[in-house]
Amino acid sequence: MNQTIISAATEGGTNPLVPNPWEMLVVFAGFAVLMYIVVKYVVPMFEKTFAERAEAIEGGIAKAEKAQAEASAALEEYKQQLTEARTEANRIREEARAEGAQILAELKEKAAAESARITAQAHTQIESERQAAVVSLRAEVGTLATTLASRIVGEALSDDARSARVVDRFLADLENQNAGVAK
DSSP, X not given: OHHHHHHHHHHHOOOTTSOOHHHHHHHHHHHHHHHHHIIIIIHHHHHHHHHHHHHHHHXXXXXXXXXXXXXXXXXXXXXXXXXXXXXXXHHHHHHHHHHHHHHHHHHHHHHHHHHHHHHHHHHHHHHHHHHHHHHHHHHHHHHHHHHHHXXXXXXXXXXXXXXXXXXXXXXXXXHHHHHHHHO
């Protein structure tokens, strides 16, 4: 078969390896039309799609960076608020402790004042009761002493001035004796 191709080629004078010029012209014209269509319509669509994707990616990155910045700002604000809240809580706690100590001191002071008042009132009451008891005892002792002295002396001590002098003298002697015993 190779032999027939070679003999056909030598007979016509054309080389079988060189293409036909009309075929080359048609292929070249088709290629040019196809290249024109690709450059005019397909490449701009690819460029448009590429630009949209690049814009979407850049926008997404920008949005992500913005969101990251907002999140960082919110985190810092949260940390600041948390620190302020802790400081405020510590201040309130210290104020409460101080106020509690003040209230406790006031209550102790009031209790001490009330105790002093009650003690003073008790001392006053005891003193007045003692005075009343002394007066009552003086009167009873005076009456008994006058009666006893009347019986001993045998004369009536019905004179009030005289009986008062006798009773006072008697009680003074008793007090002196008690004072000497107590020492």
